[in-house]
Amino acid sequence: MISLGFVTVYDQQEVKYSTEVAKRADRYGITVYRFTPFDIDPLTEKVRGLQFDNTKQSWIESTFDIPTFLYDRCFYRADDRSKKSKPIVQWLKHRPDITFLGHGFPSKWELYKKVIEHPLLSPYIPKTERLQSAMDVLHMIQKEKAVICKPEHGSRGKGIYVIKQMKNLLHILDASGQTIAHIRRENDLQRWINDLLQHNSYLIQPFLPLQTKKNEPFDIRFLFQKNERGKWSERGRAVRIGQPGTMIANVSAGASIFDFSEWINQVSSPQRLFITDGIETITNVLPSYLEEQFGPLFELGLDLGITEEGAVWIIDMNSKPGRKIITALTPENCDVYEAPLRYCLFLANEVNIS
Structure with a gap:
């Protein structure tokens, strides 16, 4: 056995x-x-x-x-x-x-540095920097008006903050959309950042407009797994919509899951082609490229954001994804339970174990 x-x-x-x-x-x-x-x-x-x-x-x-x-x-x-x-x-x-079965990823910063090198993928990656000082935030916020701070080693949407400029104040919001601080001076911002970096290293990106018309955060989650031949197979894709006023569309934070086909069919035809082209480029290239860069993988969770204009952005990549989009939309789908076993047999044949 x-x-x-x-x-x-x-x-x-x-x-x-x-x-x-x-x-x-x-x-x-x-x-x-x-x-x-x-x-x-x-x-x-x-x-x-x-x-x-x-x-x-x-x-x-x-x-x-x-x-x-x-x-x-x-x-x-x-x-x-x-x-x-x-x-x-x-x-x-x-x-x-x-x-x-898979060796996993290094930090989000290492992921970013590799993905930005790929000519087909780099247009879909938001500008990302390591958070080290108040000036990092202030420089980005002058251009973007809002930035998002993400833990370099975080997952499941935990530890995320958004900093928005409103008049002469910076408002710091947590993932639930609650304002946790008002910052007026650079020294106060630096103090908040110092406290933040005591617990984790952080990255900052422009806070992209990835909300519905009802001010609900939303993204598209993809689940990929290797099949019995060791090839990548898409197990499912779904739209995740968060609560109005919150910052992220994470299921653990209360987001709902919807069928991707129903959502994309409601998008206007020209925009649908634009979105579909971006999605196909990313999903055809990214899984194999990540494996080339970081070693063997078995599965991949991919989160893509779509702006109102139809721009596609890579929001997150996860080598240990959840499977809620499958169990919620197609609970009768047994592929996610069979896949580790089939891939294990494939690996066993590869290394001649019986």
Whole structure:
């Protein structure tokens, strides 16, 4: 039997998804395990985690060898557990006897620097800079009137702030659209930035007009996964619309999910062609290019923003995406549960493991 392990920082993460995958694993000749980096005994290199029992159709406690194939679903935060987990996962990634389904991305800054180099992709990337001082914000805001601050290592829309200029004041808003500070002087802005950078490094971009006529933030989320032949396959795309007055269209922040086809068919014909052309350029080029630059990937979440004029922008790229657009719009779709198993078999054949 081939062994596939789900690795998460916390033992209750990804339980539902890993269970659905595990229920289908037996017919692929795969045994599925779940564990955290802390479940590995550093002396014996044995794991005390959970194994899916096909007979009982449930997880049972078990001690086992580190699985040959690992599905990395570790989301690192600023807490101690995350900080201690990361080097253990890096150690696993350097072991020649272990194959990860995907190796993930470095920081958003490293992503930006590579994507901006591609001649077909660079027109779709908003100007991005590292946030280091008040002057970085002031220079950009003179041209753009508003900037968005994003954590360099953030995910799921957490830790995002928007700075807007209104008359002689800078208004700092959080992702929910609430004003958390009014800034009048450069020194006060620098103090706020210093506090922000104590917890995370940040990037700044122009705050693009990616709202509906009802002042709702919206974007388009794409989910890609590798298929059983090791080729990229689009699993789905959907429009995400956030609450009026909020800053981001993230499902975890309360955004709703809508069918992409219904949305695009409401767009005027000339603009629809313009949008579709941008989307096709990005989706045809980006997944393979990211893999060339950063190593093997299994899946990719891509967020694209569309302005009222039809301009397409790459908002975010995620090597550990969620799957809510699939489970919300097509809950009967089993591809997202079968895909890790099929790709695992593909990798097993590639490295001649039986």
